[in-house]
Amino acid sequence: MSEAGSGRQGERVGGGRYRLLGELGRGGMGVVWRAYDEALGREVAIKEVRAPAGFGDRDIDRLYARMEREGRAAARVSHRNVVTVYDVAMEGRPWIVMELVRGLSLADVLDAEGPLPSARAARIGAEVLAALRAAHAVGVLHRDVKPGNVLMANDGRVVLTDFGIAVVEGDAALTLTGELVGSPEFLAPERALGRSPGPESDLWSLGVLLYAAVEGFSPFRQDTPLSTLRAVVDESLPRPRRAGPLTSVLEGLLxxxxxxxxxxxxxxxxxxxxxxGGTPAGGSVSSPNAFGPAATAETEPLGRLPEPGATPAYPPAPDADGPAEPPDDPPPWRQRAAVAALVAGVLLAALSLGGLAWALLNKGG
Structure with missing residues (x-):
């Protein structure tokens, strides 16, 4: 069955308190409205969920439950770089009422301006990371860090939004039928392999976001979700050409x-x-080996995705400038850390691999 009813301009929701003024944006799962709070006399943003045609009752119920959890997850995080949630109104389905952030998404900025200077990208990254640290501190994993979910507010703030697939510590998972949770090109390798995410998974996604911001392309994007996930797990990071002093940070996050x-x-x-305007200790360019094969003597592969048929040919990473050089000293954070001996990577169970392949190959029918 499909969901009945949808918001209309001029309609009042939340017991008549919020009047819908106009659409701000829409996606496959819903619409974000600009609205007016009649009780407090201010404009707000309201997220309305709209289940796709063909969803059964069970999937619609899960979608609504996930929407409510988005409100709870974002409301747990009080930080200037996280969108503020004011209310969750229930009228047949949840409507999340949040602050209206005036500005553009980082995705819009990159589309309009192209690659960003490393200092500007670093400032944006530091603000997003501050938001993630605040979320992690209260047990919330975002799981969908990408340019489209970062707002560049007109007041100068960088605001992380859309906690729709966030995980709150202690809550059960809410995954829809055939759904890949997260954007494949920003997914961490351990999540691509079906492993439980941790704060480090959000840090990987931030690294991909920063790479795309300074280089102008997403490093692991391929033609299909499955080939993108294979690249995330198996392919080495293309050597950054424009990152400058951010290069060693990208190496560490990725x-x-x-x-x-x-x-x-x-x-x-x-x-x-x-x-x-500074440069991390050790120079602006990290070891050439940082952009070599994913598997090294120190860290064996995390696993491999299933290969239905022949393995697709991936575009090679850009050629390095000249022959490989001896490795530099390890980055400062690794020198300061007490590094335990790493064990061999654990192969993912065949059932998990088959389930992931099925979900990807059957996504969207």
Whole structure:
């Protein structure tokens, strides 16, 4: 069955308190409205869920439950870089009432301006990371960090929004039939392999966002969701050409092993250093080996995705400028950390692999 009813301009929701003024945007699962709060005399944004045609009752119920959880997850995080949720109104389905952030998404900015200077990208990254650290501190994982979910407010703030697939510590998972949770090109390798996410998974997504912001393209994007996930798991990171002092930060955030990923506090410190015009210790370019094969002597592969048929040919990473050089000293955060011996990577169970492949190949019918 499909969902009955949808919002209309001029309609009042939330017991008549909120009057819908006009659409701000829409996607496959709903519409975001500009609305007026009659009780407090202010404009707000309201997210209305709209289940796609063909959804059964069970999936619609799960979608509504996830929408309510989005409101709870975002409301748990009180931070200037996280969108503020005011209310969740229930009228047949949930309507999330939140602050109206005037401005553009980072995706819109990148479309209009192209690649950003490293200092500007670092400032944006530091603000997003501050939002993520605040969320992680109260047990919330965002799981969908990407340029479209980062708002560049007219008042100068950088605001992380859309906690629609966030995980709140202690809550059960709410996954829809055949749904891939998250955007494949921003998904961390451990999540692509079906493993439980942690804060490090959000840090990987931030690294992909920063790479796209300075280089002008997403490093692992392929023609299909499945080939994109294979690239995330198996392919080496294309060597950055424009990142400059951000290069070592990208290396740290985009380590395929979450245990070796750059810690959040150190990442924020380095991002603020680059934003202020500085260069992380050790120079602006990290070891050439950072952009070599994903599997090394130190870190074996996390696993491989199933291959239905022949393995697709991936576009090669851009050629390095000249022959490989001996590795530099390890980055400062790894010198300071007490590194435990790493065990061999664990192969993912065949059932999990088959389930992921089925979900991807059957997504959208």
């Amino acid at each position: 380590d395929k092993d979450p245990r070796r990923r750059l810690p959040a506090a150190e990442a924020e410190r380095l991002l603020r250093l680059v934003a202020a």
